[in-house]
Amino acid sequence: MAPTPLDRSLFAVTDRSSYLNHAAAGTLSQPAVEAGVAFLHEHAAIGSLGFVDWEERVEVVRASAGRLLGVEPTDLAFVKNTTEGLSFVANGLDWRPGDRVLVADREFPSTVYPWLSLRDRGVQVDLLDPVGAGWTLPLERFEEELAHRPTRVVAVSWVQFARGYRLDLAELAALCHAHGALLCVDAIQGIGVIPSAFAAWGVDFASADAYKWMLGPFGAGVLYVAAANRDLLRPLEPGWMSVAHRERYDHLELVYDDSARRFEGGSLTTETILQLGASVDLLLDVGVDRVWRHVDALLDHLVDRVAATAATAVSDRSATGRSGIVTLTVGDLDPTSVVDQLRGVGVVCSARGDGIRVSPHGYNTLDEIDGLVDALVRVLPS
Numbered sequence: 001m002a003p004t005p006l007d008r009s010l011f012a013v014t015d016r017s018s019y020l021n022h023a024a025a026g027t028l029s030q031p032a033v034e035a036g037v038a039f040l041h042e043h044a045a046i047g048s049l050g051f052v053d054w055e056e057r058v059e060v061v062r063a064s065a066g067r068l069l070g071v072e073p074t075d076l077a078f079v080k081n082t083t084e085g086l087s088f089v090a091n092g093l094d095w096r097p098g099d100r101v102l103v104a105d106r107e108f109p110s111t112v113y114p115w116l117s118l119r120d121r122g123v124q125v126d127l128l129d130p131v132g133a134g135w136t137l138p139l140e141r142f143e144e145e146l147a148h149r150p151t152r153v154v155a156v157s158w159v160q161f162a163r164g165y166r167l168d169l170a171e172l173a174a175l176c177h178a179h180g181a182l183l184c185v186d187a188i189q190g191i192g193v194i195p196s197a198f199a200a201w202g203v204d205f206a207s208a209d210a211y212k213w214m215l216g217p218f219g220a221g222v223l224y225v226a227a228a229n230r231d232l233l234r235p236l237e238p239g240w241m242s243v244a245h246r247e248r249y250d251h252l253e254l255v256y257d258d259s260a261r262r263f264e265g266g267s268l269t270t271e272t273i274l275q276l277g278a279s280v281d282l283l284l285d286v287g288v289d290r291v292w293r294h295v296d297a298l299l300d301h302l303v304d305r306v307a308a309t310a311a312t313a314v315s316d317r318s319a320t321g322r323s324g325i326v327t328l329t330v331g332d333l334d335p336t337s338v339v340d341q342l343r344g345v346g347v348v349c350s351a352r353g354d355g356i357r358v359s360p361h362g363y364n365t366l367d368e369i370d371g372l373v374d375a376l377v378r379v380l381p382s
Contacts, residue, residue, distance in 0.1 A: 005290040006282070006362035017346045018368040023161060023189055023325050023359035024350045026215040028275065035278040036217065039271045054270050061277030065222050068214070068280050068288070069187075069206070070197035074259040075230075077223045078268055082188045083110040085207025085223035086155075088263055089184050090114035092233035093153070097122030102145055102181075104137055104156045105129045111157050111186040134316030135163045135353070139171055146179040153182045158206075159189035162353030164315045164325025166190065173202035182229065188212055193295055193324040193361065195288045204229050210272070213324065213361065215279040220272035225260050239265030283362075291362035292324075298360045298369050299326045305373040310380040314355060329355040330380060341379050347372050 006029075013019045013027040042050050059073075066073035079085040091114070101115045105127040115125050128145060130137050142154065154176050159166045169185060176183045185206040190196065192213030198206050206224040210216025225233060235242055235256060242262045244255045256262040283291065303313045303326060311328040330338050335351035342349060342356075349372070350357045358372065 004363050004365060005286045005294050008363045008365075010282070011363050014363065017343075017348050018364070018371055019348045020358050020360045020364060020368065020372060021348045021350055022193070022213055022215075022361045023164075023352075023357055024212070026192075026212050026361065028217060029215055029279050029282055031278040031282055032216060032275040036271050036275045039274050043271075054274075057277070058268060058270060058273050061273050061280065064277055064280045064284060067284055068196060069191060069199075069222070069224060070195075070201075071199045071224050072227070074261075075199070075224055075227055077225065077260040077263040078273055079207065079221045079223045079263070080219055080269065081110075081221045082186055082207045082209045083114070085205075085221060086110060086184065086186060087114045088223060088236055089205045089207070089225075089233060090118060090155075092236055094232070094234070095121050095123050095152075098124065100124045100126065100149060100151045101153045101155060102126050102128055102142070102151050103154075104160070106135055106160065106162065107157050108161045108186065111155065115153075115155050130160070130165065132316075133163075133314040134165055134321065135160055136165045136316050136321060137167060139168070139175060142172060142175055146175065146181060151176075151179065151181045153184055155184045155186075157186040157189060158191075159194070159323040159325065161189055161325075162357065163327045163355075164189075164323040164357075164359075165321050166194070166316075166323040168320050169198070169203055170201040173204070177202065182232075187224075189325065190323065192283055192288065192291075194292050198224055199226065210276040210279070214276065215283070215361070216276035217272040219269050220276045223260065223263060225263070230260065230262075233263070235262050235265070237263075237265035241266055241268070286362065294362050295324050295360055295364075296322065298364060298366065299324070299358070301366055302326055302358060302369050302373065305370065306376070309373065309377055310382070311356070311376055314353075324361070325357060325359045327353045327355040327357045328376070330376070333380070338376070338379055342372070342375055345375050347375050 010030045062073045173183045182204040187206045187208040210220040241264045315326045339351045
């Protein structure tokens with residue numbers, strides 16, 4: 001078996017199944033498991049005596065996460081999940097009746113609901129329909145809408161969750177800014193598998209959970225707020241961690257920290273952040289560019305193999321639209337039933353986008369892709 005960018009021995013799931021479901025939830029690496037266990041033992045043994053060391057280690061993770069996203073650490077806040085980060089943006093902006101938000105349709109609910117909730121404040125929220133079998137969103141579609149009427153925010157996923165279409169965020173950010181709009185990105189389906197450069201791309205806000213492609217735990221995530229936009233957001237959960245004088249508990253003047261830490265109101269989930277740090281360091285050591293080339297090659301192989309079967313790959317595989325997700329439609333068969341049958345033979349993927357969503361990572365192999373296709377052939381009509 002050819003070597004993989006990520007060491008398979010660090011992922012216990014490889015002993016149980018062909019796990020091709022990272023768009024649903026990734027799996028913890030052994031270093032992440034060990035980081036969590038070590039923290040729990042420390043917490044039990046020394047209590048508050050660990051505070052200073054733990055805070056220093058959290059800042060090391062913030063720096064590593066900044067490298068992964070391509071942003072300054074001072075522009076990153078830790079949040080508990082993508083929804084919280086996006087909600088901080090949606091509800092932290094100063095809205096006026098008649099303001100408009102343009103949201104990509106057929107997105108994951110967390111990408112849509114924070115914006116729809118603004119309608120009772122007089123904000124117009126319009127949904128932009130994707131086109132074609134791959135549910136693509138050409139830049140021209142955004143350009144037409146932005147030229148049509150003033151828009152304050154464009155809210156999208158970097159990678160669409162169901163069929164995997166990836167937006168060119170640099171081009172979209174430039175277009176948004178040319179029309180006076182801010183760009184807010186749900187980045188959960190890209191960070192950790194596709195090289196990221198959110199600052200260079202001009203993205204204004206981005207949020208992502210750790211537990212998918214970053215191979216981290218549940219309960220930890222990141223919120224990126226470009227420095228130029230920091231003062232546009234009203235902190236929604238101000239607390240002792242939000243202020244510049246966080247260690248002076250008897251000083252009650254509300255002076256926000258001059259970084260994205262102002263959005264971290266209270267004590268952080270240190271255990272999960274340290275686990276996230278272990279997985280992020282693993283990705284950085286290997287190189288996300290290497291992981292991406294490997295995953296992209298696996299999915300090219302998948303598309304080639306299924307071309308000779310009754311399944312159809314419907315995800316966009318253009319140079320700029322491809323991602324770590326390929327969705328296969330299976331004719332008249334129920335995708336959920338097919339996914340259940342695949343799990344019965346040790347192949348794990350999801351029923352999404354009216355098909356079978358396949359999402360490998362850097363420790364998966366060509367043999368596992370072949371095993372998936374061979375299992376599908378046994379299920380599909382000849």
